Amino acid sequence: MSSSVITDARARELRRDFPILAEQVHGEQLVYLDFGATAQRSTAVLDVERDFLEHRNAAVHRGAHELAALSTSDFEDARDTIARFIGADADEIAWQAGATDALNTVTLGIAAASRGRGGDESVPLRLGPGDEIVITEAEHHANLVPWQELALATGATLKWVPANDRGTWSIDDARAVVTEATKVIAFAHVSNVTGMIAPVEQLVELATSVGAITVLDACQSVPHRPVDFHALGVDFAAFSSHKMTGPNGLGVLYGRRERLAQLPPARTGGSMIEIVTMESTTFMDPPTRFEAGTQAVPQVIGLAAACRYLEGVGMAAIAEHEEALGALMVERLSALDGVTVIGDDASVPRSGLAAFIVDGVHSHDVSQFLDARGIAVRGGHHCAQPLHRRLGVTASTRASSYFTTTDDDIDALVSALGDVRAYFGADR
């Protein structure tokens, strides 16, 4: 893995690998600062997908013809590449439609175990009245709503680590909520609103001390920093391909081997079965039993290409670059009159994103104003309504970076924002 520092010159050079970043919008050069919502595709990924579709495309794990053999071997090689990228074994990752889908596979699987599916092997995952599920008030809806549904389905109680006035929380806040009754602790590795980096090791230790499992929403970490699931010791994790320069429509469910073996499949059908009779069915071992139906083969191969590309850039270098950009955004945005950045101040390391509130101007107006200058950011609640409610607002504007982002991009953002309150008459 490369460890070279990403200078602005290097970021500009890497940007040339992403054709869309050269686009103009409204006659202005695009300044894309919405990587937290979706990253863009490099020619490396686009070329690999096209080459696969032109020369080897076939459904995998079925059919005796040559194309089927080629696509199956590409597909399983890709599984090896992606598993290595996240510090997992190949049989510990299952392809899903996205991170949201992967988190639902966990919650629906636990619901099934709680109904008695999966037999004796699934007993450790069973939940019922008296048991507690702990999340945080800062979660993305994808790591919140499925847990609400699971609590409703099982009679377990949903509790949460409260967010403070800045929208962040600490391990001590978590210790105050977790009890001997806690069976699951689910949380985001990196917050998509505050950029907070969760104390994963300490939470895993806390979970272990009460016999709870851990579920990590790794959507905003795997694309942006080196992540090793074995080293972190989490039980399950989920992330999306499209946020790490890979294709859309693909997510990854990671599960420690013994945990995946305990989880009943939430989706059933073709490709995940051993023996089917008219009365009943036996399922394949993980990960295949979590991959019902025809697989997203070009997307999986595209994601492997994305991982190789990211390894070439260097994940440690990406993390360092983005933490510097995160601190720069917090410093420069906070210095603007009437702008408040959500989250900790610049002295606390955060991922390369900043959500902020502009006094007197709704985030949709801020986003449109920036868009007119070619700057793409995200306005709204960022799928974190409870966190915004906790902070007393309905929405914020978020700028999120990647390794192609330069200081000039932040300059453009800050300079445009300097005019936004005057434009809407909010400075009077």
Ligand code: PMP
């Ligand atoms: N969790 C977090 C922290 C996210 O940022 C996102 C994407 N916005 C998700 C979960 C859901 O990912 P997806 O929409 O790709 O399923």
